[in-house]
Amino acid sequence: MxxxxxxxxxxxxxxxxxxxxxxxxxxxxxxxxxxxxxxxxxxxxxxxxxxxxxxxxxxxxxxxxxxxxxxxxxxxxxxxxxxxxxxxxxxxxxxxxxxxxxxxxxxxxxxxxxxxRRPAEGAPPVQEYAGLRLDTFRREVYRDGRYVALTRKQFAVLEVLLAARGGVISAETLLERAWDENADPFTNAVRITISSLRKRLGDPWLIHTVAGVGYRLDTAEAAAQEHL
CATH class of the missing domain: 3.40.50.2300 (Response regulator)
Known part of the structure; x- marks a missing residue:
C-alpha cells in the first residue's frame, strides 16, 4: 500500500x-x-x-x-x-x-x-495464492499453514507481488509501491529484499525472477511448466 x-x-x-x-x-x-x-x-x-x-x-x-x-x-x-x-x-x-x-x-x-480492503478490484483483506495466506489487518503471513515472520519491508513487497496473482512486477514498480519518494532508483534495495524474502518463505522458492522484466509469485511447479 x-x-x-x-x-x-x-x-x-x-x-x-x-x-x-x-x-x-x-x-x-x-x-x-x-x-x-x-x-x-x-x-x-x-x-x-x-x-x-x-x-x-x-x-x-x-x-x-x-x-x-x-x-x-x-x-x-x-x-x-x-x-x-x-x-x-x-x-x-x-x-x-x-x-x-x-x-x-x-x-x-x-x-x-x-x-x-475494497479497492476497485475488490481485493479481500485476506489474500491466498500459491500456498500463501496474507492478512493485511493482522500483518501476518502463512505458507502452507506455517507462520512466516517478515520485516515490514518484506511484507510490503510480498503484498504487491501477491496482489498480482502470478503477474510479473518490475523492480521499478516494487520500488514505487513499497518504498517512498526518497528511494534511490538505482538502489539494490529491491533485489536485496527479494532475496531475503525468498529465504524467509523457504524452499521451494515462490518468487521467480523473469530475466529483464521483473519478479513473479507462483508455485515452483507452475514456474517449471513454463519452461517445458
Missing part, C-alpha cells in the same frame, strides 16, 4: 508517516494542495489522507480533482471540526471516510486498512 499524506502541520504529518511505516505502508508527505496535485499527477497511490484546510488548493478541490480525474485512490479526509454538515459535505464531494482531529493513530491506520 502507498499513501499520500496531505497535511500542513509538520509534526502531525510526520507522526502519521512514522505510524504508517510501522504498518509496512509506504507514504509521501506534502503540506499544501498545489503540491498534492503535482504528486497525484505523477505517482500512483492507493489512498490519500487529505486535510481539508490546507494552503494553496483547498482540500475539497483536491478531492474533486481526484474524483473527476478518475484516479482509483481512496480519500480519507481529516478535519478539525466535528460537525455533521462538514462530514456530509466531504462525503458529497467523494470522500470515502472521515477522521476528526484529534484522533488516535491506531484508528487512522485501521480506517486506512479498511479502505484498502
Amino acid at each position: 502507498r499513501v499520500l499524506i496531505v497535511e500542513d502541520e509538520p509534526y502531525l504529518a510526520e507522526a502519521i508517516r512514522d505510524g504508517l511505516r510501522l504498518e509496512a505502508i509506504a507514504s509521501d508527505m506534502v503540506g499544501d494542495g498545489d503540491t498534492a496535485l503535482e504528486y497525484l499527477a505523477v505517482n500512483e497511490y492507493d489512498a490519500v489522507i487529505l486535510d481539508r484546510d490546507i494552503p494553496g488548493t483547498h482540500g475539497d478541490d483536491v478531492a474533486r480533482w481526484i474524483i473527476t480525474t478518475g484516479l482509483p485512490c481512496r480519500i480519507l479526509m481529516l478535519t478539525a471540526a466535528d460537525l455533521l454538515d462538514e462530514k456530509i459535505r466531504g462525503f458529497e464531494i467523494g470522500a470515502d471516510d472521515y477522521v476528526t482531529k484529534p484522533f488516535e493513530l491506531r484508528e487512522l491506520v485501521m480506517r486506512l486498512r479498511a479502505l484498502g
Whole structure:
C-alpha cells in the first residue's frame, strides 16, 4: 500500500508517516494542495489522507480533482471540526471516510486498512495464492499453514507481488509501491529484499525472477511448466 499524506502541520504529518511505516505502508508527505496535485499527477497511490484546510488548493478541490480525474485512490479526509454538515459535505464531494482531529493513530491506520480492503478490484483483506495466506489487518503471513515472520519491508513487497496473482512486477514498480519518494532508483534495495524474502518463505522458492522484466509469485511447479 502507498499513501499520500496531505497535511500542513509538520509534526502531525510526520507522526502519521512514522505510524504508517510501522504498518509496512509506504507514504509521501506534502503540506499544501498545489503540491498534492503535482504528486497525484505523477505517482500512483492507493489512498490519500487529505486535510481539508490546507494552503494553496483547498482540500475539497483536491478531492474533486481526484474524483473527476478518475484516479482509483481512496480519500480519507481529516478535519478539525466535528460537525455533521462538514462530514456530509466531504462525503458529497467523494470522500470515502472521515477522521476528526484529534484522533488516535491506531484508528487512522485501521480506517486506512479498511479502505484498502475494497479497492476497485475488490481485493479481500485476506489474500491466498500459491500456498500463501496474507492478512493485511493482522500483518501476518502463512505458507502452507506455517507462520512466516517478515520485516515490514518484506511484507510490503510480498503484498504487491501477491496482489498480482502470478503477474510479473518490475523492480521499478516494487520500488514505487513499497518504498517512498526518497528511494534511490538505482538502489539494490529491491533485489536485496527479494532475496531475503525468498529465504524467509523457504524452499521451494515462490518468487521467480523473469530475466529483464521483473519478479513473479507462483508455485515452483507452475514456474517449471513454463519452461517445458
